[in-house]
Amino acid sequence: MGSRPQPPNLRQEESGLLHAALVEQEEDEDDEEGSEECSSDSTSRAEPLTMPTFDVPYFRYIDDEGTEGEEEWSSSRSLSSIEEDLSTDSVVSDRYVVVSGTPEKILEHLLNDLTLDEEQGTTQSKESDTLLDDFLLTYPVFMSTSDLCQALLGHYCSKRYKGKEDKKEALERKRKVLHLVSQWVSLCSDFLREDEHVKLFMKSLCRYVLDDLYEHPALEKDVRELQQLYMLQRFRHTADEYSPQRKSKVLFHQLSLRENGLQPRGTQRESKEVLCHVYITMDSYLSMKAQAGVEAKELLQVVADRMEVPQGELVLVAVTYTGGRLLLQPHDRVFPDSSRPVGRLHVCRKDLGEVLNPFTDNSELQQRTARLLSLNTWDVAVALTNFDWIFFDSVHEQELVYFTFNRHGSSRHTVALELLLQRCDEVQLWVMTEVLLCPQLCKRVQLIKKFIKIAAHCKAQRNINCFFAIIMGLNAAAVSRLSQTWEKIPGKFKKLFSELETMTDPSLNHKAYRDSFKKMKAPKIPFIPLLLKDITFIHEGNKTFHDNLVNFGKLHMIADTVRLIRQCQRDHMGNGIMQKSSLDVRAYIDYLHIIDNQQTLFELSQRLEPRA
Structure with missing residues (x-):
């Protein structure tokens, strides 16, 4: 050759x-003495190192048999003692754990x-698999x-x-x-x-x-x-x-897009789907799922259908970040760089008047609210869960690592995660918007009863992210202050709501949620903000580097936490989580009308029930 x-x-x-720092779990005294003799012999043959000592946190894997009774070694070890460990004739095995290096x-x-x-080409050690997975999930942190x-x-x-x-x-x-x-x-x-x-x-x-x-x-x-x-x-x-499973995911996604009037263009991660906000007033918008290559006429068609206004009367305007206004032509792309719109999108009438005034107490608002009241609560929960699964199934474990370590800068590696977080916020605001835009007391009571049942159904469907969003929306100050409305809620619904609230209790580090979620079988959608909080706690409570050595113990804890995503996503297609929902319900849920201005929401609350 x-x-x-x-x-x-x-x-x-x-x-x-530098040699990687390895910590050996303590064995019985006889084995310990033998290893010390071997280490001393090897050290006499090796050249002494002049590197300074350093401290690393003690870290080890917990094996299947349990090691609660074992005594932990000291967390402070010098480089010379580490060199002795590495110089021994014994082979590095599962008794060793990478701490830093x-x-x-x-x-x-x-x-x-x-x-x-030899035959399969796969690893034979569970510890090796875990170490390999830890490294592959967290390597962007240090290289x-x-x-x-x-x-x-x-x-x-x-x-x-x-x-x-x-x-x-x-x-x-x-x-x-x-x-x-x-x-x-x-x-x-x-x-x-x-x-x-x-x-x-x-x-x-x-x-x-x-x-x-x-x-x-x-x-x-x-x-x-x-x-x-x-x-x-x-x-x-x-x-x-x-991948037959991937084919099923793509097929389901394409069908849902066709039914909602949008053209399928591949999977979410490849087609770069976004949650598009189209403002119909200065403080409220329609949230809709769209492709990054969506054109202005497609958004106008969706808004016209949702607000029951002729499309010919509408125009799409982009308010730039400098305050200027740009009139978009029908075939103009809304996302020219495939990530951000040309500006804040507003749909106006051709005379530049607003499509809807949320402060107007008229029959249009009453009919809009009645539409939700006519929908089946289980179907609404199914539509919400299916929507969330499209994004959650696209979330990769590494996205949580990128999100935690790159918090102050946007990353193209966290698209699906950010969409899921955005959807959680939108559902919370949607609950508040629906209740506060309902001018009649009796219908507000019915709405709150509806949302309590929808939250219970989301929990039953193991969509805990949406469940939390609905409960937080009902507990928001602008809604919870409506005492006259809450007094009319029947006792059995108040009891159900109280039981659901216990799961959102933050005491004892959200023990109620953690215990309940642990008992749920996969597939399931966790409460994403709390999962990110756990990772942030590990990140901020432990140094990433010790004397220019990677603190791999910290990275193992982070990898162990983000692996929850993989466990929750397991076999969701085979378990029938993606249930079929009615077209009417899906057409409503996929295009939510949301007020995102907290001051506006409080003003609406004050109008409904003024302070005494």
């Missing part, structure tokens, strides 16, 4: 890297710790995708074998790298599709593996898998063709 091109050099030379050394330990099944690609190429192409026996070890190392790449691309495929570094990395890795086939014929199966992954990366729609 001819000479093979060398991979790019790593950012740092291996000789300059440089990114390169953590990756090296991860590859060394993998134990592959870029480009650095990871460079490091993986370096590990695959490194030549550290000289004889026949070491050649087998080299093959095993290459297969471990390929297994890690396979898991990485499978887990993060949505984020990696547009990354040019990943495309170049996959192309280079395929070339290196093909070159190794002559020397390592056992890589033939790995080559086929790698080539398939490479093709999936190049052609973004190929993944949908290989």
